[in-house]
Amino acid sequence: MDGMHDLGGKQGFSPINKEGKRTAFKADWEIKAGSLMGQMVGQRVFNMDEYRHAIERMAPAHYLSASYFERVFTGVASLCIEKGVITPQELEQAIGEAVPLSVPSKSGRAHQGSLPDLKIGDTVRVRNLFAPGHIRMPGYVRGKVGTIVGVSPAYPYPDAAAHGLESARQVSFDVCFLASDLWEDGSDSAEVHVGLFHAYLEKVEG
Incomplete structure (x- = not known):
């Protein structure tokens, strides 16, 4: 998937801002978003690859404008709706406003065929x-x-x-x-x- 998330090597985003040592969380809601993600993975509601893919599926403008924990929340909310944990209406009522979600997923693939014989030094x-x-x-x-x-x-x-x-x-x-x-x-x-x-x-x- 060549999505907006795949930013490695791309130009035009300015140098990386080295902020030095800082706290992991800037607000209480960020702690809750991170904890919710961990709980959903721990309870096998979804796995880490599904979670990563949900973030990849964010609309490009939303992805680029969102903070790290906004992306976490979007991925978790989207998957909880897709898995039937909560309805879009229940989510909107709990938040008090419309919540942008990830777009639907396209097809995945299982690996088929043999794998090359590889080792360190190859x-x-x-x-x-x-x-x-x-x-x-x-x-x-x-x-x-x-x-x-x-x-x-x-x-x-x-x-x-x-x-x-x-x-x-x-x-x-x-x-x-x-x-x-x-x-x-x-x-x-x-x-x-x-x-x-x-x-x-x-x-x-x-």
Whole structure:
């Protein structure tokens, strides 16, 4: 899903504001929104991939104008309505005004077929994948070549888990890219590490 949330590598958003040490929450409602998200995941009303995808489905103008915890609330509220926990009318009555929600989800996908034999030290290319639903592949690494430097335990495959589909768990690989390979003539000399699920990668031979 190439949504507005996929901002990595995009220009025009000004430098990152380094505020230094600050509190995690600025208001009591932010604590409640974060707690509600944790409770819903803990009670298996929805999973983390569904939650991430709900935020991705926010209207672009709403996403860009919303704070972090506004996005948390929108994702939770949208999923609670979609799961039948609360109706839109009940939510509006509780809030006292209309609440903008995420747009409906498009289809997800389970992984099919074999996976390449990969290990630390291998050179890999990120597959040129596009998905209408949830995908945890940053757009700026699509088609790029890097080196595997780490491996995680197996986790639910997000492309399927965000849509209630069954699919085998997969490890994710810590892939190291050179910034100059990602953004030619437009970056500092640096390394960029990205966690990428097994199915997103193909081995580069030779």
